[in-house]
Amino acid sequence: MSVTWEELGWERLADGVGRVRLPVWDCTTGLVVGADRALLVDAGSSLAEGARLCAQARELSGGDVTLLALTHPHFDHVLGAAAFDGAEVFAAEGADAVFTGGRAELRADAVRHGLDARAAEEAADALVRPGHEVRDRLTLPLGGGREVLLADVGPGHTPHDLAVVVPGEPAVVFCGDLVEESGEPQAGPDAVPSRWPAALDRLLALGGEDALYVPGHGAVVDAAFVRAQRDALAARFGVSR
Numbered sequence: 001m002s003v004t005w006e007e008l009g010w011e012r013l014a015d016g017v018g019r020v021r022l023p024v025w026d027c028t029t030g031l032v033v034g035a036d037r038a039l040l041v042d043a044g045s046s047l048a049e050g051a052r053l054c055a056q057a058r059e060l061s062g063g064d065v066t067l068l069a070l071t072h073p074h075f076d077h078v079l080g081a082a083a084f085d086g087a088e089v090f091a092a093e094g095a096d097a098v099f100t101g102g103r104a105e106l107r108a109d110a111v112r113h114g115l116d117a118r119a120a121e122e123a124a125d126a127l128v129r130p131g132h133e134v135r136d137r138l139t140l141p142l143g144g145g146r147e148v149l150l151a152d153v154g155p156g157h158t159p160h161d162l163a164v165v166v167p168g169e170p171a172v173v174f175c176g177d178l179v180e181e182s183g184e185p186q187a188g189p190d191a192v193p194s195r196w197p198a199a200l201d202r203l204l205a206l207g208g209e210d211a212l213y214v215p216g217h218g219a220v221v222d223a224a225f226v227r228a229q230r231d232a233l234a235a236r237f238g239v240s241r
Contacts, residue, residue, distance in 0.1 A: 002059075002062070003059045003060065008056050008059065008060065010056070010060065013212055013214070014168050014169075015168070016034065017030070017031070017033070017166050018030070018031055018060070019031070019041075019220075020053075020056070021218075022044055022049060025076045025113070025217070026182050026217045027042065027044070027045065027076045027077060027216065028042065028215065028217065029041060029042045029044060030042065030164065031061065032142065032164075033060065033062075033142070034141070034142020034144050035143035035145075036144070037067055037140075037142045038057060038061035038066065038067065038142070039068070039069060039140065039148055040053065040057055040065045040067070040069070040084065041071065041164050041174045042070060042077040042078070042174075042176070042216075043068060043078055043079070043083065044076070044077075044080030044083075045075055045076040045077075045110065045115060045123075046079055046080055046116075046119045046122075046123050047122055047123045047126060049079075050079070050080020050081060050083030050084065053083070054083050064086070065084055066088060067087060068081060068084050068087040068088065069091075069148075070089065070091045070130065071161065071163070071174065071175070071176025071177070071216065072092070072095070072157060072161050072162065072177060072216075073091065073099060073102070073106070073158065073160060074106075074109070074158065074188075075106045075110035075115070075120070075123075077177075077216070078099075078106070079106065079110060079120070080123065081128045082126035082127060082128050084128075088131055088132060089128055089132065090130060090131075090132045090134055090150055090162070091130035091132075091133060091134070091162055092134055092152040092154060092161060092162040093133045093134060093135040095130055095133060095160035095162075098160070099130060103125075103127055104124070106124050107121055107123075110123075134150045134152050134162060135152060136151070136152055137151045137152070138150045146166075148164055148165065148166050149164070149166075149167070150162060150163070150164055151163045151202070151206055153178070153199050153202040153203055153206070154192070154195070155192035156191070156192060156195055156196035156198075156200070157177040157186070157187070157216075158190050158192075161176055161177075163175055163178070163202075163203055165207060165211075170210050170211055170212050171212070172211065172212045173203060173206060173207040174214045175203055175213055175214060175226075176216045177215075177216035177217065178196070178199055179213055179215040179221065179225075179226055179229060180215050180217045180218055180229075181215045181218025181219050181220075181225070182215075183217065183218070185229065185233060193233070193236075194237065197231075197234040200230035201230065203226060204230075207223065210223075211223065213225065
């Protein structure tokens with residue numbers, strides 16, 4: 001008998017689509033299962049966390065995760081990537097520069113936020129560069145008629161924000177940290193506040209009114225929440241609508 005999403009602590013969002021909220025930083029990881037391949041969305045904050053996600057995803061999908069989409073290059077979303085040995089890694093155009101020249105800052109940021117220094121160094125040293133940078137949009141077939149759309153919707157939370165859209169009834173949109181529910185959206189030194197509201201407009205256009213929007217941190221939200229957060233960000237940063 002196969003294991004259920006709920007038995008592993010995951011939230012099932014649609015047929016073959018789910019996510020888990022990880023401890024400590026409440027970061028979301030998503031999984032989309034097709035007949036032939038499975039796609040993971042974000043990889044956790046360390047190699048140990050990535051390994052746990054890899055094992056759980058294998059149980060849920062019945063095979064190895066061969067596709068990994070990273071929504072943006074922050075430590076809590078990418079430092080587990082090396083645990084997915086052999087997976088094709090996708091990120092937004094330009095993100096590779098962070099994975100190559102920005103490893104020291106990723107490691108330092110992880111330590112500043114409380115990750116063990118040795119775990120941070122190990123994960124940063126092993127960090128897998130994206131083999132595919134998405135410019136505009138890319139559709140990936142997973143088999144059995146299932147496809148996922150990867151869309152470069154930034155800049156906003158970072159210069160390199162990737163959304164993952166799973167068509168269906170309802171559609172599911174993995175937003176990364178362009179959308180946050182468990183706290184105010186975080187605008188760090190690499191954020192592009194003047195263009196963040198427009199990135200949320202692009203998310204809404206991709207998902208539509210009835211989609212489930214999965215934030216990088218927090219509970220699943222609807223289109224009305226995303227619009228409200230867009231308007232709040234525009235007001236916060238003085239962006240004309």
